[in-house]
Amino acid sequence: MTTGNGSSEDFKRAMVVTAHPDDAEYGCSGSVAKWCRLGWDVVYVLCTDGSKGSEDREITGERLTEIRTEEQINAGKTLGLKSVEFLGYPDGYLEPTLDLRRDISREIRKWKPDVLITVNPTRDLMGSGYIGHPDHFAAGEAALSAVFPSARDHLTFPELYTDEGLEPHKVREVWVMSFGDNADFWNPLTEEDVDTSIAALEQHVSQVSNPEESAKWMKQRRMDLGKKIGADYAESFKKFTLG
Numbered sequence: 060m061t062t063g064n065g066s067s068e069d070f071k072r073a074m075v076v077t078a079h080p081d082d083a084e085y086g087c088s089g090s091v092a093k094w095c096r097l098g099w100d101v102v103y104v105l106c107t108d109g110s111k112g113s114e115d116r117e118i119t120g121e122r123l124t125e126i127r128t129e130e131q132i133n134a135g136k137t138l139g140l141k142s143v144e145f146l147g148y149p150d151g152y153l154e155p156t157l158d159l160r161r162d163i164s165r166e167i168r169k170w171k172p173d174v175l176i177t178v179n180p181t182r183d184l185m186g187s188g189y190i191g192h193p194d195h196f197a198a199g200e201a202a203l204s205a206v207f208p209s210a211r212d213h214l215t216f217p218e219l220y221t222d223e224g225l226e227p228h229k230v231r232e233v234w235v236m237s238f239g240d241n242a243d244f245w246n247p248l249t250e251e252d253v254d255t256s257i258a259a260l261e262q263h264v265s266q267v268s269n270p271e272e273s274a275k276w277m278k279q280r281r282m283d284l285g286k287k288i289g290a291d292y293a294e295s296f297k298k299f300t301l302g
Contacts, residue, residue, distance in 0.1 A: 070231070073101045074172035076163055076202040078153055078194035080109045080131035081263040086236040087176050088138060088256035089248045089281055089294045095139035096252065102170045103135060103143045104163060106198045111150040112266060120150075126265050134262040138255060142170070153193070155180075155200040161216045163205035168225035174232045176296070177202035183241075199235065206230045207301065234296040238280075242295035245288045253281050253292045 073094050075083045083091065083103060094101050109127035110120035128145060135143045146162050153159070167175070180199030182191045209215045211229050219225045234244070257274045260267060267273050281292040 070173035071099050072170065072172045073099055073174045073176065074104060074167065074170055074230075075101070076104045076106070076166075076175065076177045076198060076205075078106050078178065078192065078198040079112065079150065080105055080127040081134075081260065081266050082178065082195070083176075084134055084256065084260040084263060085277070086178065087234070087294055087296075088134075088259050089252045089292065090176070090234075090246045091138050091140070092252040092255035092259070093246070093248055096255075100141040100170075101138070102141050102166070102172070103131070104146065104166045104202075105131065105143065106146050106159060106163075106201070107148050107150040107153055107194055108145070109150050123265070127263070130263045130265060134259040137259040137262055151194065153197040155197045155204065159197070159201040160205050160209055161219070163202055164210040164216055165219055165223070165225060167205055167210035167230060168219055168228050171228045172230055174234060175202065175206055175230045176234045176236065178236050179297075180235075203233065203235075206233055229301065231301055233299040233301065235299075237295055237297045241297055244296045244298035245284055245290070245293040246296065247285065247288060247290035248281060248292040248294065250291060253278055 075087060075091060077083050091101050108124040110124045112127070113123050131143055144166055148159065178195045178199040180196050180203060182196060184190070211227055213220060213227045257277055260273060260277065261270050281294060284295050285291050285293040287293065
């Protein structure tokens, strides 16, 4: 049975795996706000330290990491997250390595999400204003590979069980953030969900130069997506139901 959440009615745990602080706020925070409002336990896993996202010539990477970590924690509090996990890989250099896959598998086994949201691991060249970030592709590929088969199989990264006591876990659904023609699922949202997601984005002060314009853009985009399913607002995904 599916509900207005787009998932089985017994689902109560979700995880979002992205490359940088603020990725989830732009891509899926309306759905996260909805889940938190409904009492789900939602965890963010951020692969990089966010140390490169600035044009300020005076700031160091170390200081930027501190700022963006605090911003993401504040955004998480706004949304009502259970936890924000920082893997700490260098921003701008992320690759879908076995180490990254192991680290994401660890978080999956630890938090046992029913649903995992991540970013698209492939470059979409259909638009004309954005060519994509290599860290996003790496995070998406590593996250999907962690879901299947690494977090599921006890013989993959066996040290996660033998040394850390983390049992294998099967994620039941994967939602890949999708804003183009490959989306096949639109998650309906309320205005409260959208407003909460915007408030979370606004915590990323170092990244949002014009909060008013960003809020307007986010709300309009979710309104446009909502029209596809007769809802006030929505976010779109490529959805996979796993056996």
